[in-house]
Amino acid sequence: MREPSAVAESSPVAVTQVQEQTRPWSETLRPYLYVAPALLFFALFFFYPIVYMIYLSFQDWTLLNLEEMEWVGLDNFSTLFSDPDFHLVLKNTLIYTFLTVFLGIAIAFFLALWLNRKAKIYGLVQGAIFSPHIISLVSVSMLWMWLMDPQYGLLNAMLESVGLPPSTWLADPGTALYSLVLVSVWKVVGYNTLIFIAGLQSIPQDIYESAALDRSPAWRTLYKITIPMLSPTIFFLLVINTISSFQVFDTIYIMTQGGPVNSTNMLVYYIYEQGMDFYNGGIASAASVVLLGLAGVLTLFHFLFLAKRVHYR
């Protein structure tokens, strides 16, 4: 493999150093002026709310009465972490995220390998798999609720017709979380597949040709060429899928409302429930800070430990 990194790293630094010494003030300022509107927008709608949310997590407050806020320090956090329901919520969120991300990426990867061909039929299948991505998650949830109805649902009818025992789907604490995973995997697979196919098509054919000349078996080609060459794609999907799974809300709100017995209650729904149903603004803010922290830590982990393994051409 070529090693362009040494050149790429050293040259821009040298160039900027030279420029900075000779550049007049207005020149230095200009780029900042260009990004100022965007930066202002970010500050107002992203940084400020985050900082204010952290501030709110130290208060005891409710939306019903904003005049009466009380500084309670870390009380909200200690209440949160001593609440067994919150432990369950964290556990559910992690299981859900892991399964959704893992299955969503693995299935999409193999689908992409299969669909990365030229005939028309593959394009059609690809379109069909992608279509869930553009349907509103609310309608998707309603549809799956019907499909998963334990008594009248299509899924159980199908299971029974091939002689399998019916499932309880959303009705039982033991199966509800996995049913939600199923829906989100179904929803995300099409998008992931599309990204994978784009990735596959950007791999130069000559590498495969030389592998074929060397009589590399299919599995080795996959392991030594396809996967490394796709690693930026995998990394990208990993990061965005993790973050979006962490923030799952719509399906829970429509399909289970966190139940039965909190078995599908996850972070964002918990925040909604605390803030909007129970009027515990402080607890909701504290849980939001936890969400921010967790998503941040996971993303950092991805970048620190996995980014090294990503091979950019």
Place this chain on the structure above:
Amino acid sequence: MKKWKTNLLVLAVSMSTILAGCGNQASSGSTPAPQSSQQAGEQPAGDKKAVEIDFWYALSGKNGEYIEKMVKEFNASQKEVIVKPAYQGSYYENHSKVLAAVASGNQPDVTMVEIASIGAFADAKVLEDLGPYANGEESKYIKGLMGNSYWNDKLYAIPFNRSTPLLYVNRDMLKAAGLDPNGPKTWEELKQYSQKLTKKEGSKTITYGFSTPIDIWFYEALVFQSGGKVLSEDGKQFMLNSPEGKAPLEFWTGLLKEGIMKAPPGEKYNAWDVAKQDFLNQQVGMIFTSTGDLKGLVENAKFEVGAAFLPANKSYGVPTGGANLVVLSKSSDEEKKAAWQFVKWMTDTKQTIGFSSETGYMPVTNEAVESADMKAYYEKQPNFKVAIDQLQYGAPRPMVPGYKELQEVIMTEIQRAVLGQASVDDALKAAEEKAVKLLKK
């Protein structure tokens, strides 16, 4: 400084409200209510300009359509007030939207609030004290329905769509099984009836005798029937970790184990819908649901529907339910006056008779119950009278502010017990531990 912060928070909240697709009309800014109220007061240049008020309701389907019709009638009946009605989803959803709207300053002027949540709203000073408006007139409402109208001795809410749970039976099915078509009178009879009505085909149950959502409301009813209470009189003690609190759960889990009762799947009102659907499809013979479902069930059933008291354990007993109308304190004086005029009209004898006969909810004034119209209607449709008769065993729902969250906690715990995730004792003990914290607030 404080105000500046509040305004920004309000901005954030209103943004989120818009994002959530609540469809409120754009708020005119984040100015706190008192100022905007004065502006609104100055606005009408001509002497008599109609006051526009917003009314949020939480009933869907036929019942919702009838509310829309009533509002139209009210608007046509006079010229001073124009009411703009808006459906906001279930009680839960409506509460959340009212909360968000109050925070962002574009709250409705009149809304329905589920009776157990009135304490929470009143305690946060969101509701207008209606005492001065009613001025003693409130005595015209049925006393048994006023239990959730007062908070700290002030009148905050007027009964509107009020209900009790009823036992609905499929009379045709009961007759075919050789049972009394009026339905079971006691828990023991409910069990016997369920045994007789349950039909199996191999290992699969085709028909269940009985079904009820595992909902706090029905649980409260069964606790009352067992001689118990949810909270002590002062609202500070949790009373369910007791024989009276355990009896209902043991009764339900017993029926479930025997395979003669179905616990409908789904959360909150989804489970209610399943129960009703199963009843209409004749897959269960008897269900508990609200009297507000009476009209809909009678109209859609292909069999004779009977309504009866909830069966007694030690005695009969039911919580009242449904929603009351409230006026929001942040509205301007003019809007509040208009709002009261509307509330008064909606709950007046003539309107409540119409609403009751079209939905199954109880009429709310004494005069309505005694009226010739209502009596003639009951003569024709005796099912509609059951809820009113049952009211003599009715009790208000707990309404301390903490109960809004506590009822969800109890519901989760009783479901845990019913689904076999925990023993009855453990579930109620867990509920008690959380209740102690919540009731301290």
